[in-house]
Amino acid sequence: MKGIFTLTASAMVLMAAQASAQDLRVAVYTSSEPHLKLLNQLADGFKASHPGVNVRFETIPVADYTQKLSFQVAGGKAPDVAWMMEDAAPAFIEANILMDLTPVLQAFPNYDLADFTDPAMALWRKGDQVYGVPFSTSPFLIYYNKAMFDKAGLEDPKQLAEKGEWNMTKFQEVSKQLVAANPGKYAFEFKDGEGYASRMTHALLPPIRAYGGDLWENGQCGLESPGAVKAVQQIHDMVFKDKTIVPPGTQGDYFSGDSAMTVNQISRASKMKEAGFDWGVAPLPTGPNGEEGPVIGQAGFVVFEASPNKELAAELVAQMTDKEGVAALAQFFPPARRSVLTSDAFLNKNQYLSPEMMGFVAAGIEKGRVVAAHERVPQILAAMKPRVDALWRPDADVAKSLQGVCAAIQPLL
Structure with a gap:
């Protein structure tokens, strides 16, 4: 009886893990419909190559974002993936609660991690380990x-x-x-x-x-x-x-x-x-x-080490921040990838800002300094x-x- 109970319980745990592996939670601090529409389009591309996987974007108001994210982590309810603000990144990295994304990024087809500028990546690296990928390097x-x-x-x-x-x-x-x-x-x-x-x-x-x-x-x-x-x-x-x-x-x-x-x-x-x-x-x-x-605000995608789906979550981050993903995000979020920053699509085809305005953005990324951060x-x-x-x-x-x-x-x- 005990053995049957143990086996049944184990099976239930396994089934629960398998179910959760199909559901990725991504915490963001935007409620903008255009932003969420774009993010869901990127998620659809990921789901197409990962049948059965669901990606949910959960908005936390920006004024309370870091605090509420910290509470979720402390309570064992961290999302799989999160946007991370630049000023909070060192604290989360030093707390050893973020996944080292390096192996997944290096193995991802045509990812080209070296395409990211060194200043943009400085906040997200610790030695040879990469704990986040900046999706927005945005001058004020x-x-x-x-x-x-x-x-x-x-x-x-x-x-x-x-x-x-x-x-x-x-x-x-x-x-x-x-x-x-x-x-x-x-x-x-x-x-x-x-x-x-x-x-x-x-x-x-x-x-x-x-x-x-x-x-x-x-x-x-x-x-x-x-x-x-x-x-x-x-x-x-x-x-x-x-x-x-x-x-x-x-x-x-x-x-x-x-x-x-x-x-x-x-x-x-x-x-x-x-x-x-x-x-x-x-x-x-x-x-x-x-x-x-210029003052630069930065945000990156991170994966929490405690996520039961961290390898899958890291693949999602890789796909959203490969060259194609960054090019899509660039209409709202200035890129840290050299190849996208200098591209015609970034400078001349933004649906909201003129090429002249985008020139201000590009110059700010080149000359600016990221908002002061600390662990x-x-x-x-x-x-x-x-x-x-x-x-x-x-x-x-x-x-x-x-x-x-x-x-x-x-x-x-």
């Missing part, structure tokens, strides 16, 4: 509402950039004029209308980089450097004195025409068909020393948040607030 750009600039009688950011006049001083100057000419509107909002609670580093980093600084570098906090203080003071003044940036507690929406400018990446261009106004993109404004290197990013962000909250008050002492942020995070760096 200024999106602007041309109609609002025209109403104010102003040259737009692209025109100013072409003249070499698109800098942080001009950014503040035109922001005041935009608000004066467009009552009830803001001149600028942070990435995705966030930046105070979530995406605080994305709000701070572009102006700080423009002034030659960084959030942290080589184990040292950079937020109390003179350049960082000057950059954040300028943004603070624009929020509370000029009242040109969407303030804390107010939800802006550039895509609905609430703001004249925002920072984002080319993946958001898919939303512009619904915007109802003339628009364009331009490089980020430069600082006093000229261009200090302790979750702890760093948790330590930063209350100190950054204190910064976003009208009477805040910016320099003292930034010193407080550095005091909180330096032991973690």
Whole structure:
């Protein structure tokens, strides 16, 4: 009886494993219909070569993404594959919970791992092991509402950039004029209308980089450097004195025409068909020393070591990031593959951005630096948040607030 029970239980375990092997869960932080449509098309190609396999894309809101993904991993409910943000990648790699994809990628037909640029792969490698494949190496750009600039009688950011006049001083100057000419509107909002609670580093980093600084570098906090203080003071003044940036507690929406400018990446261009106004993109404004290197956001596909289907999941990642897969993804997500980055299809056939706009993207990938990352990013962000909250008050002492942020995070760096 015991033997029969054991055999039956084993058979049930085997059947469950076989069933789960046919179902791959992929965690993503996009709910964009065009993005999901493309991802499902890529999954259909994989399913065609793997009969019986199902691929499900599960959206986790971006503001909670890394935290909820961490909870799923800790609770033994990790997805098979996940998009991984650049700032969180080192923590997941150091925790030894990601699969080394190298053997699968090297064995995949015509994959050509060497086609990926070394700077783009640096975050995802540890020695000779590859723990993720970047599918998006995307420079931050200024999106602007041309109609609002025209109403104010102003040259737009692209025109100013072409003249070499698109800098942080001009950014503040035109922001005041935009608000004066467009009552009830803001001149600028942070990435995705966030930046105070979530995406605080994305709000701070572009102006700080423009002034030659960084959030942290080589184990040292950079937020109390003179350049960082000057950059954040300028943004603070624009929020509370000029009242040109969407303030804390107010939800802006550039895509609905609430703001004249925002920072984002080319993946958001898919939303512009619904915007109802003339628009364009331009490089980020430069600082006093000229261009200090565009800010690049990066995301990669990873496979969790605990996945019962990790070999199959790794094959899915390989197929979605081979040359054909990256070429398809490139309409929304700038590629790290040299062959695709310089291709006519990438530069001249994007359905949302003109070849000139795509030139800004390509230049940003070539010159840019990835968003600051660290293996302790979750702890760093948790330590930063209350100190950054204190910064976003009208009477805040910016320099003292930034010193407080550095005091909180330096032991973690």
